[in-house]
Amino acid sequence: MTGSGAMVLQFDRVTKTYDTVTAINAVSLEIESGSFVALVGASGSGKSTLLKTVNRLVEPGGGSVRFEDEDVATVPLPALRRKVGYVFQSIGLFPHMSVGENIAIGPRLAGEKLSVSRIAELLELVELDGSYANRMPHELSGGQRQRIGVARALAGDPRLLLMDEPFGALDPVTRDALGRRVRDLHQEFGLTTVMVTHDMAEALLLADRVLVMDGGQIVADETPRALVNGSGGAIAQGLVAVPRSQADALEALEE
Numbered sequence: 001m002t003g004s005g006a007m008v009l010q011f012d013r014v015t016k017t018y019d020t021v022t023a024i025n026a027v028s029l030e031i032e033s034g035s036f037v038a039l040v041g042a043s044g045s046g047k048s049t050l051l052k053t054v055n056r057l058v059e060p061g062g063g064s065v066r067f068e069d070e071d072v073a074t075v076p077l078p079a080l081r082r083k084v085g086y087v088f089q090s091i092g093l094f095p096h097m098s099v100g101e102n103i104a105i106g107p108r109l110a111g112e113k114l115s116v117s118r119i120a121e122l123l124e125l126v127e128l129d130g131s132y133a134n135r136m137p138h139e140l141s142g143g144q145r146q147r148i149g150v151a152r153a154l155a156g157d158p159r160l161l162l163m164d165e166p167f168g169a170l171d172p173v174t175r176d177a178l179g180r181r182v183r184d185l186h187q188e189f190g191l192t193t194v195m196v197t198h199d200m201a202e203a204l205l206l207a208d209r210v211l212v213m214d215g216g217q218i219v220a221d222e223t224p225r226a227l228v229n230g231s232g233g234a235i236a237q238g239l240v241a242v243p244r245s246q247a248d249a250l251e252a253l254e255e
């Protein structure tokens with residue numbers, strides 16, 4: 001369910017242009033505290049670029065992004081990145097650091113040392129035993145690495161979680177389990193979560209609100225229920241048609 005009603009993120013006519021490509025075209029958008037928002041759309045529609053304007057991996061050419069009523073352009077980067085957890089597909093664990101050191105890297109860069117018990121606690125949040133802290137990244141499966149990515153994103157006690165195709169490289173069973181775990185953590189910690197995904201079924205099942213991007217703009221902004229019931233326009237419905245036709249095909253196999 002959505003949260004308190006306060007707006008945690010406010011995009012005001014945010015634009016980003018690369019040479020001749022307008023990756024984001026004057027996007028204005030507000031995201032409510034406690035909501036779980038999925039950002040879907042075709043490849044190249046601007047999803048990742050929009051997400052990265054929040055933690056300033058991308059600096060917009062125009063417009064502004066406000067996080068908790070502060071323009072992110074004016075917040076010192078370490079403080080911003082501490083409050084904003086970030087999980088992405090190629091999780092980028094440092095190969096020569098143990099799992100524990102990888103989890104603790106964000107706080108360490110901000111001058112804080114995480115205790116062994118805090119690292120074990122973070123591992124338990126993603127359903128891994130505390131002993132994983134001593135492993136090296138190459139000793140993990142892809143799903144375990146992605147769990148470490150989530151633990152690392154939570155290490156700074158963020159209030160906002162940004163996820164860019166976090167489960168894209170995972171097998172369907174792991175993907176489903178980790179998606180539901182993240183949804184539970186979102187609820188447990190009262191986070192606001194924005195997740196980029198290619199998978200409309202994942203968006204419909206995990207999010208409270210689904211934003212559809214096309215050509216650098218948001219062309220639909222609907223609840224999953226409204227999308228399933230036909231709202232959102234042609235582009236959104238084109239994306240909903242994929243899981244719908246798969247569900248129909250499965251049903252047709254039933255005896």
Ligand SMILES: Nc1ncnc2c1ncn2[C@@H]1O[C@H](COP(=O)(O)OP(=O)(O)OP(=O)(O)O)[C@@H](O)[C@H]1O
Pocket residue numbers: 018021022023041042043044045046047048049050198
């Ligand atoms: N660093 C960059 N330099 C030049 N063009 C870029 C850069 N980053 C993104 N773009 C372009 O901006 C547009 C939007 O890219 P973006 O990565 O935001 O799309 P996306 O919807 O996240 O795509 P995908 O689903 O494939 O990850 C694309 O046309 C892309 O080629």
